[in-house]
Amino acid sequence: MRPIVFLHGIRVSATMWDPVIDHLDRPAKAVDLPGHGTRAGEPFSMDDAVSAVSAAIDALGGRAVVAGLSLGGYVGMATAERFPDKVAGLVAMGCTSRSRSMLGVYRFAARLAARNPARANRISEYGFRRLLPAPSAAAMIAGGLSCEVLPQVVEAVAAHDQLTALAAYPGRVWLVNGSRDPFRADERDFLRACRNGRLILIPGRGHLGVLAAPGSLARLVDDLCSQVEPCSPVGPGGWSEPGCASGPDGFPG
Template structure:
């Protein structure tokens, strides 16, 4: 008998200035039991040069879900987590569940101001920032994960539009509008944890998972454990849909 999470489509949503290739190690670790997609958002990867907007990003996710049959579990990190939150709030009928990683900071006030300043510098010197980003990825991550982060190209020039779009969204309202199961996953050392309690309280069906000793990106290091967590979330979602008992549990 196949595991009860089998065949649930998974859509992975990438972070800022990278592309869908960042998910290749995790997709390989999950294996072939799920249909999977990792679309490029506007301004990234094969869509580099397009203006980024949150509605455009949500539409890219919705199109990927539709290509996999119309309903899916979303998995997003950082910018991808914010986009996944917005997609779940906008299209709750298409989102079976949501694993939102490293995206529980409200993008306002001094915290947002720091990122706006960095984004302006990145847009003025995009190739230099791309080189610095590639260096940082290779310092923080094992080689397969670092190579995946840069494989689709880097897009630092898109940063100001991305920061403005995230700043204008209301992630708490998106969570409140979504009735399905949500896993908020943060590294223990992630600076994007700062409002995780408010995000959890906004969920109608949420739980908070802390990955010990991990930062914002280093949660990608242990692909085996992360793949297990995604498969366990898929098992929970599928069990609820079919009224069975899940074989795994997301810790």
């Protein structure tokens, strides 16, 4: 079975994925990115975040599907660009916006949160509890919140060219958005950038709402993983099993 590496969103931690991983029967690991969770206090950079993902993939055998939400999706794109041989497929959720007109707003909000991170963390916790069912909200909060790292994250994401990253990656990409997610604003541009991409919309869900039904999300990710499972060769000629078609990266399409 192809393993999965899960990447969390901004200011939260790997624990946000616990309810989803609990519904999976395949190997899976959620990673704390720099400045978050068990790595709180560390500076955030895209290079260091990608290195953390690469190390997690290596721990799972050297090739895995990468699935990330929001910041995690952007880091997943950078990982696929830098380590295409390690990323068997990319599930990028809630991360198809690159609005330069909104960048100033994000920078202002990030600086404001970083001035009083304790207060910003309390506001974030309140928001998670209002937006999500209790188990999902608890998972978002369990690993701690890190609003102090927001300015570094905003600058790192703004400096990375996601469309170039997607165009460079030859493997399968699934862009998954809630139909009510404002971060789907540029999803068609992101889809066109993919060499082998598909857009999936989850009806009635917002940016965090995709986490509200962890069982359903687990089934979706598991189904996408099955599309890049390695095939077992049969016979002396090394032919793949019937119905196991190869994609551009040499794995099932």
